[in-house]
Amino acid sequence: MKFDPRAGEDTLWRYADALAVPDLGLTLGEGRTPLIRASAEGEDGLLLKVEYASPTGSFKDRGAVTLITLARLLGAERVVADSSGNAGTAMAAYAARAGLRAEIFVPGGTSGKKLEQILGHGAEVVVVEGSREDTAEAAAARVKETGAFYASHVYNPFFHDGVKTYALEIFERLGAAPATLVLPAGNGTLVIGAHLGFTALREAGLVDRIPRIVAVQAERCAPVAAAYASGATEVPPIRPGPTAAEGIAIAAPARGPRMLEIVRETGGMVITVSEDEIAAAHATLAARGLWVEPTGAVAYAAARRPMPGTAPGEIVVAPLCGSGLKASL
Structure with missing residues (x-):
């Protein structure tokens, strides 16, 4: 480095x-x-x-800016992310800044204020009534279905x-x-x-x-x-x-x-x-x-x-x- x-x-x-x-x-x-x-x-x-x-x-902004930059570099038009709230708001904001569409999967019970922030940035919110792990599975299925860029703060290095x-x-x-x-x-x-x-x-x-x-x-x-x-x-x-x-x-x-x-x-x-x-x-x-x-x-x-x-x-x-x-x- x-x-x-x-x-x-x-x-x-x-x-x-x-x-x-x-x-x-x-x-x-x-x-x-x-x-x-x-x-x-x-x-x-x-x-x-x-x-x-x-x-x-x-702090999720730190990873969101590099990951959405990668999405732009790869020519993505749409990103999908799963989050308990903060990563989702960061991905939604940076996707909006980059001119990309975003779909954010969140578990039920996520703070209403975080949901408002995600929606305010223009992202689509999908609430999954289940565990945080169920939310990740639903997002992965959506990526497989649509071919969208998976903006995963958990897996993506x-x-x-x-x-x-x-x-x-x-x-x-x-x-x-x-x-x-x-x-x-x-x-x-x-x-x-x-x-x-x-x-x-x-x-x-x-x-x-x-x-x-x-x-x-x-x-x-x-x-x-x-x-x-x-x-x-x-x-x-x-x-x-x-x-x-x-x-x-x-x-x-x-x-x-x-x-x-x-x-x-x-x-x-x-x-x-x-x-x-x-x-x-x-x-x-x-x-x-x-x-x-x-x-x-x-x-x-x-x-x-x-x-x-x-x-x-x-x-x-x-x-x-x-x-x-x-x-x-």
Whole structure:
């Protein structure tokens, strides 16, 4: 990977030389999100990356811009995506910007505000009354039927390639790798993308290690945490309970095995947070001027705890992934 940020470029394409798709001019101003202290007093080494400052209100814009750029490059006219909300809104927005038609499959129970956003961008919404996995199957069937471009944030590596800029921005801001990344884990796009970015930086000789990656799940829907605790390498599906963290409520994550590999390779762990912890973290963030959706409070809820293996004063970075304007407690 070549790391040569473009001077004066304030979008994700600042890192065009490090990306797998060319810059075709598609952008909504994504990337370059703030990295701030967790509190005015500065909680010991904890920094928050304000991903909800992204154009559609979540980090999914990073992957959407590269994936929709790929769709344009391949001459696609229509894209199909499946999502619990944020990836769908990002795909709808970037497809609209690129002049492509979009069909977004979402599970029943998806936040009404997210549905309004998807529809507002001109995409067609298909609500699947079933699990998140049923939604993905319905989208895949639609792709097979129509031949549309499958804009999958779960399977397509070009989406993860865009998300790796999360890591590149942290490195550029700090001039080093933080000790630990605390990341929400549903389908694993941020876990995989952040790991990809720091791996590329290490291979380029710019950092000497990849940060310890701590993946966080809601206690009521934690298949990866259960597999990690048992020492498994596969992630059996579970029967989930209701959780405020709808964005990571994935009962059978397709990239679960890869998340386990990343966590173990980096000396990290998979942990869970309770509904009470999510609510408390959400309230604390709001009291500090940071308005996130409940899923966006998950990583902070975990990062407030002492991180095993992280020495006092070492830098820990957690994202605030989704805007509170999308969903609320």
